[in-house]
Amino acid sequence: MIxxxxxxxxxxxxxxxxxPESARWESLLGLFANLSHRYSFGLVHTPMxxxxxxxxxxxxxxxxxxxKEMYEFTDRGGRHYALRPEGTAxxxxxxxxxxxxxxxxxxxxxxxxxxxxxQAGRYRQHHQVGVEVLGSDDADIDVEVIALAQRFxxxxxxxxxxxxxxxxxxxxxxxxxxxMLRSFLAEHQADLCEEHAKxxxxxxxxxxxxxxDACQEVTEKGPFLEDxxxxxCHDHLARVEEGLRQEGISFIRSPRLVxxxxxxxxxxxxxxxxxxxxxxxxxxxGGRYDGLVESLGGPPTPGIGFGIGIERVLLACDAEGxxxxxxxxxxxxxxxxxxxxxxxxxxASLRAFGISVDRAYDQRSMKAQFKAADxxxxxxxxxxxxxxxxxNSVTVRPLRTQDxxxxxxxEELFERVRKTGRIL
RNA sequence: GUGGUCGUAGCUCAGCUGGCAGAGCGCCGGGAUGUGGCCCCGGAGGUCGCGGGUUCGAGCCCCGUCGGUCACCCCA
Numbered sequence: 384m385i386x387x388x389x390x391x392x393x394x395x396x397x398x399x400x401x402x403p404e405s406a407r408w409e410s411l412l413g414l415f416a417n418l419s420h421r422y423s424f425g426l427v428h429t430p431m432x433x434x435x436x437x438x439x440x441x442x443x444x445x446x447x448x449x450x451k452e453m454y455e456f457t458d459r460g461g462r463h464y465a466l467r468p469e470g471t472a473x474x475x476x477x478x479x480x481x482x483x484x485x486x487x488x489x490x491x492x493x494x495x496x497x498x499x500x501x502q503a504g505r506y507r508q509h510h511q512v513g514v515e516v517l518g519s520d521d522a523d524i525d526v527e528v529i530a531l532a533q534r535f536x537x538x539x540x541x542x543x544x545x546x547x548x549x550x551x552x553x554x555x556x557x558x559x560x561x562x563m564l565r566s567f568l569a570e571h572q573a574d575l576c577e578e579h580a581k582x583x584x585x586x587x588x589x590x591x592x593x594x595x596d597a598c599q600e601v602t603e604k605g606p607f608l609e610d611x612x613x614x615x616c617h618d619h620l621a622r623v624e625e626g627l628r629q630e631g632i633s634f635i636r637s638p639r640l641v642x643x644x645x646x647x648x649x650x651x652x653x654x655x656x657x658x659x660x661x662x663x664x665x666x667x668x669g670g671r672y673d674g675l676v677e678s679l680g681g682p683p684t685p686g687i688g689f690g691i692g693i694e695r696v697l698l699a700c701d702a703e704g705x706x707x708x709x710x711x712x713x714x715x716x717x718x719x720x721x722x723x724x725x726x727x728x729x730x731a732s733l734r735a736f737g738i739s740v741d742r743a744y745d746q747r748s749m750k751a752q753f754k755a756a757d758x759x760x761x762x763x764x765x766x767x768x769x770x771x772x773x774x775n776s777v778t779v780r781p782l783r784t785q786d787x788x789x790x791x792x793x794e795e796l797f798e799r800v801r802k803t804g805r806i807l
Numbered sequence: 808g809u810g811g812u813c814g815u816a817g818c819u820c821a822g823c824u825g826g827c828a829g830a831g832c833g834c835c836g837g838g839a840u841g842u843g844g845c846c847c848c849g850g851a852g853g854u855c856g857c858g859g860g861u862u863c864g865a866g867c868c869c870c871g872u873c874g875g876u877c878a879c880c881c882c883a
Contacts, residue, residue, distance in 0.1 A: 390856095392856095392873095392874070392875095395873095395874075395875090447880085447881050447882080448881080448882075451808080451881090452881080452882090469882095469883085495883075497881090497882080497883095499808095499880090499881070499882080500808075500809090500879095500880090501875090501876085502876075502877060502878070502879095503876080503877070503878095504882095504883080505881085505882070505883080506883090509882095509883060510883085511883060513883095592881095642882090643881070643882060663882075663883080665882065665883060666883070667883070668882085668883075690883060691883070692882085692883025693883080694883075695882095695883050696883085718841095718842080718843095720841060748836085748837095749841050749842060749843095750836095750837090750841095750842075750843075751835085751836085751843095752842090752843090753842050753843035753844090754843055754844085755843085756842090756843060757843040757844060758843085758844095764842080764843075766841080766842070768841045768842095769841080770841085771841095778841095778842090780842070780843090782843065782844085788842085
């Protein structure tokens with residue numbers, strides 16, 4: 384809300400990304416893009432908003448995210464839209480719309496919006512990088528997808544994180560298990576936590592994920608999906624585990640891991656930072672969703688993917704003291720005491736040669752221009768005074784070393800840059 | 808959605824039992840005429856988040872509100 388007497392601020396739970404922090408984002412996104420290409424994923428951009436039904440049908444109407452946290456709006460044409468709360472549903476919608484050849488391997492980087500109360504590591508607009516593979520249920524793909532996430536975290540320098548792995552079963556075994564669990568919970572309803580005693584019947588799996596002691600004590604004695612997985616799911620899980628071992632990726636089997644979206648089947652996984660204090664320690668997660676394409680109107684098509692929260696990953700990096708990125712200073716800074724015409728020419732020419740150059744403006748004093756040069760972080764100051772102007776030359780003064788400054792003609796400077804790509 | 812806590816200069820923060828808004832850093836200018844960092848001198852910059860109330864007088868007390876932050880919940 385903007386008060387007329389107050390300067391406007393970024394909306395609650397959102398943040399402006401500016402230098403120098405933005406340099407880290409550039410670097411992180413570059414790393415993820417490179418890795419995605421190495422794994423043969425193609426970039427997909429979808430609109431940041433979709434018909435609400437894409438998310439309702441995709442993620443599940445009773446899920447917390449869809450029922451309570453979506454930014455919904457009606458446009459001037461009366462269409463009912465929602466800002467994307469997560470990445471997968473949109474990609475699947477695009478897949479259904481365009482029907483690319485399978486397996487379809489997509490990577491993305493996008494903001495996500497959820498109307499939640501902000502806190503450390505939780506924002507109303509946060510950003511995710513992720514991948515999706517549609518059109519194959521080969522367990523090797525599960526392994527590749529998990530491996531990509533693992534390599535990404537390693538590439539950032541993270542060490543202190545844990546991969547949890549579970550299987551949610553499929554259409555053959557999960558419904559049966561859900562019923563078993565439902566009736567088991569009904570018997571122990573009195574012992575569940577306040578919230579789940581009321582709602583356990585709607586989605587019994589949620590109770591497994593409850594962190595309250597009451598629910599944990601109950602479910603520990605209850606049926607585990609692991610024990611009733613059908614043969615195919617069991618084999619699939621075993622092959623994923625084997626693949627991860629071959630990749631040298633350690634994980635813990637986590638039979639209680641139930642993720643927040645209803646579309647998951649079979650493989651589900653989550654990466655949690657051990658360096659982050661507090662509850663917001665999930666830095667990435669995903670899983671298989673073999674029924675999602677169908678529920679969005681496409682042909683039966685298996686799929687799997689993950690999303691990684693950029694803000695959280697960077698918090699984890701901070702906590703571990705890794706992925707420190709310096710913003711790139713210009714190579715040279717032009718100081719011109721003769722009015723600025725030479726500065727304009729030199730700056731433009733060097734930039735055309737691919738050299739990063741900054742300069743001073745407003746015809747400020749020598750001292751002020753040198754101060755600006757120093758602050759810019761540039762290695763060299765290129766100085767133009769009356770003498771240089773008269774001889775069509777420039778004085779190159781090293782700012783980071785004790786080396787002597789030299790004066791050379793512009794002709795010589797450009798020739799040198801043309802040949803070597805460097806000023807010195 | 809619930810609860811705790813905090814809003815003073817661009818940043819980090821002082822400001823006594825209500826009595827003239829401060830410091831450090833940063834920024835701008837100067838320190839003899841063309842050279843940054845260190846040092847010295849000077850300067851600009853504040854509706855004390857916003858709106859009410861109490862009071863002779865409110866940055867300080869009271870109410871409301873907005874925002875930050877932390878926790879629950881959920882998740883990235």
